[in-house]
Amino acid sequence: MEMEIVEKITNGDRRAAAKLITLVENNFSQAQDILKKIYNYTGNALVIGITGPPGSGKSTVTDKITKILRGQGKTVGIIAIDPTSPFTGGALLGDRIRMQDLSLDKGVFIRSMSTRGHLGGLSQATQATVKILDALGKDVIFIETVGVGQSEVDIVKVADTVVLISMPGMGDDIQIIKAGIMEIGDIFVINKADKEGYERLATEIEMMLDLNQNKRWRPPVLKTIATDNVGIKELLKEINRHIEYLKESGELEQRRRESVKKEMFDLIQEQWKEILSTFIDNGFLNKIVTKIVKREEDPYTAVEKLSNILVHSYTKGGVKSDRKD
Amino acid sequence: MEMEIVEKITNGDRRAAAKLITLVENNFSQAQDILKKIYNYTGNALVIGITGPPGSGKSTVTDKITKILRGQGKTVGIIAIDPTSPFTGGALLGDRIRMQDLSLDKGVFIRSMSTRGHLGGLSQATQATVKILDALGKDVIFIETVGVGQSEVDIVKVADTVVLISMPGMGDDIQIIKAGIMEIGDIFVINKADKEGYERLATEIEMMLDLNQNKRWRPPVLKTIATDNVGIKELLKEINRHIEYLKESGELEQRRRESVKKEMFDLIQEQWKEILSTFIDNGFLNKIVTKIVKREEDPYTAVEKLSNILVHSYTKGGVKSDRKD
Numbered sequence: 001m002e003m004e005i006v007e008k009i010t011n012g013d014r015r016a017a018a019k020l021i022t023l024v025e026n027n028f029s030q031a032q033d034i035l036k037k038i039y040n041y042t043g044n045a046l047v048i049g050i051t052g053p054p055g056s057g058k059s060t061v062t063d064k065i066t067k068i069l070r071g072q073g074k075t076v077g078i079i080a081i082d083p084t085s086p087f088t089g090g091a092l093l094g095d096r097i098r099m100q101d102l103s104l105d106k107g108v109f110i111r112s113m114s115t116r117g118h119l120g121g122l123s124q125a126t127q128a129t130v131k132i133l134d135a136l137g138k139d140v141i142f143i144e145t146v147g148v149g150q151s152e153v154d155i156v157k158v159a160d161t162v163v164l165i166s167m168p169g170m171g172d173d174i175q176i177i178k179a180g181i182m183e184i185g186d187i188f189v190i191n192k193a194d195k196e197g198y199e200r201l202a203t204e205i206e207m208m209l210d211l212n213q214n215k216r217w218r219p220p221v222l223k224t225i226a227t228d229n230v231g232i233k234e235l236l237k238e239i240n241r242h243i244e245y246l247k248e249s250g251e252l253e254q255r256r257r258e259s260v261k262k263e264m265f266d267l268i269q270e271q272w273k274e275i276l277s278t279f280i281d282n283g284f285l286n287k288i289v290t291k292i293v294k295r296e297e298d299p300y301t302a303v304e305k306l307s308n309i310l311v312h313s314y315t316k317g318g319v320k321s322d323r324k325d
Numbered sequence: 326m327e328m329e330i331v332e333k334i335t336n337g338d339r340r341a342a343a344k345l346i347t348l349v350e351n352n353f354s355q356a357q358d359i360l361k362k363i364y365n366y367t368g369n370a371l372v373i374g375i376t377g378p379p380g381s382g383k384s385t386v387t388d389k390i391t392k393i394l395r396g397q398g399k400t401v402g403i404i405a406i407d408p409t410s411p412f413t414g415g416a417l418l419g420d421r422i423r424m425q426d427l428s429l430d431k432g433v434f435i436r437s438m439s440t441r442g443h444l445g446g447l448s449q450a451t452q453a454t455v456k457i458l459d460a461l462g463k464d465v466i467f468i469e470t471v472g473v474g475q476s477e478v479d480i481v482k483v484a485d486t487v488v489l490i491s492m493p494g495m496g497d498d499i500q501i502i503k504a505g506i507m508e509i510g511d512i513f514v515i516n517k518a519d520k521e522g523y524e525r526l527a528t529e530i531e532m533m534l535d536l537n538q539n540k541r542w543r544p545p546v547l548k549t550i551a552t553d554n555v556g557i558k559e560l561l562k563e564i565n566r567h568i569e570y571l572k573e574s575g576e577l578e579q580r581r582r583e584s585v586k587k588e589m590f591d592l593i594q595e596q597w598k599e600i601l602s603t604f605i606d607n608g609f610l611n612k613i614v615t616k617i618v619k620r621e622e623d624p625y626t627a628v629e630k631l632s633n634i635l636v637h638s639y640t641k642g643g644v645k646s647d648r649k650d
Contacts, residue, residue, distance in 0.1 A: 032625045036522060036623045040620055040621065143386075253618065257611075263624050264614075264624055264631065267628040268601060268635075273590070276590060285586065285589070289585050293578065295367075295368060298364035299364070299585060300359045300364075306589065
């Protein structure tokens with residue numbers, strides 16, 4: 001069964017890919033056995049991160065670049081990280097709106113990933129999805145994420161090239177937030193550039209970039225009006241120029257190494273979280289918590305003790321990874 | 326030395342508290358020995374989370390409530406989680422602006438926590454800081470955080486009462502983000518309520534709350550213009566009403582238990598991250614990464630192996646927690 005899915009995906013079977021992504025989201029440890037076999041078929045796609053504050057036009061920019069790439073015969077994967085509502089229970093953005101436009105094209109694979117229900121594992125799930133779309137044969141994979149919040153920034157760090165989108169007139173507060181992720185931008189885009197405040201924002205960004213002198217790559221600051229297709233070709237040109245730079249400078253390999261390290265961190269963390277969860281289920285943790293709430297023990301000492309117990313249970317083979325080998 | 330700091334803090338020494346918070350941020354495992362001793366003096370303060378999108382007026386609301394509380398003779402701690410810029414190297418918001426106003430008052434302790442440099446540990450650092458301010462004798466502690474991004478939402482979950490602030494006219498995209506954190510709001514505040522779009526936003530929030538019927542507490546939706554002090558007294562009244570509800574229903578204890586659980590999770594995760602870091606330093610991980618990048622091994626199998634090695638090094642006593650007991 002596993003080999004069948006692997007074969008299907010590497011032969012471009014979209015439905016098999018979609019199924020595996022769903023498995024990644026719902027039962028990672030089960031998906032992992034298939035992901036191991038897929039890994040050999042990855043590493044060919046270019047991964048581009050698109051990030052920026054809410055409302056800056058990330059989806060529109062991504063869609064417009066995708067259309068140009070399709071015109072050049074390239075296939076595209078889009079992973080949209082969506083904030084979801086607990087009240088509606090699903091992705092509000094993403095798929096549904098976009099489906100109308102791009103999804104009839106078999107050369108484009110769009111997937112929304114919910115930010116809920118992954119615990120800390122959204123990053124892990126996104127990285128696995130990149131691999132699946134890579135194995136599926138997509139030439140370019142976009143990861144679209146709202147550029148606020150540490151976890152969202154972390155997710156986009158796995159990309160080869162990060163495009164940071166902003167827009168004029170968002171006020172000071174949002175600019176400060178943007179500043180927190182400026183260091184990860186390889187290309188800066190000011191979208192909705194016909195709006196008031198463009199000049200000021202462009203100057204601010206250029207000034208911030210001037211302060212950061214130890215980079216061999218000086219991020220360009222581009223101007224787009226994505227809804228009207230203005231500046232999109234130029235953006236794609238700059239993306240290609242950045243990829244060339246990455247390859248020539250050896251930074252592409254360096255980035256991919258960093259990305260592997262990050263993924264290993266994520267995987268180990270998730271593994272330990274899972275082990276921890278089994279302790280919660282059996283009521284053992286509840287007794288400790290009662291002690292802590294009553295101030296009979298402090299949480300730091302409790303964790304030291306618990307951690308020792310966890311390790312012992314692990315060495316006794318209580319963990320999946322032992323059984324699978 | 327440790328006992329001295331503990332004594333100083335429990336006697337209300339602000340400087341000792343500030344020092345310990347800095348230690349928490351820079352060297353958590355060293356701070357932990359002191360935190361253990363402080364824990365016994367905690368559990369008295371009310372912890373209130375203030376969250377909402379950028380620009381919604383979180384700081385102003387917090388400041389205005391603080392002034393009323395001070396008038397009632399209560400002492401206040403404010404922990405402001407700040408997005409920081411790598412280019413300026415420090416907190417942009419927070420301390421400096423507010424210092425002028427509240428910091429001359431010895432009954433108020435304000436601390437900005439940078440979102441940078443903590444890796445995953447910001448949540449852990451925030452929880453430790455709450456304890457320090459609690460032991461320092463503060464009656465009410467505010468945690469102020471931007472309500473976008475999973476990690477930011479996680480941080481505010483440790484509060485007894487969560488106030489969710491929004492404002493009219495932020496557009497659809499930001500409303501969707503807000504929706505992602507609606508479930509954690511105990512009290513909803515529409516600030517800048519004199520702005521256009523107030524009615525629509527209020528209706529939207531009420532409708533969302535109507536959908537969520539399994540709550541014994543129906544979050545009130547309040548109207549403020551914080552800069553003009555409009556609606557602040559009413560907000561404080563609702564906060565008190567919520568605290569009463571928490572106590573009467575037994576939910577306060579339940580929440581604090583959840584908060585302890587969350588903290589234990591965070592502590593264990595950070596502990597394992599630290600162990601992992603030692604492997605990065607010695608170049609061992611680099612060899613694995615090279616294999617993975619060359620597709621000679623997949624990351625999932627590599628992590629399973631690495632995880633086993635980590636556990637063995639742990640059981641041999643390579644970890645602080647073993648030595649400390």
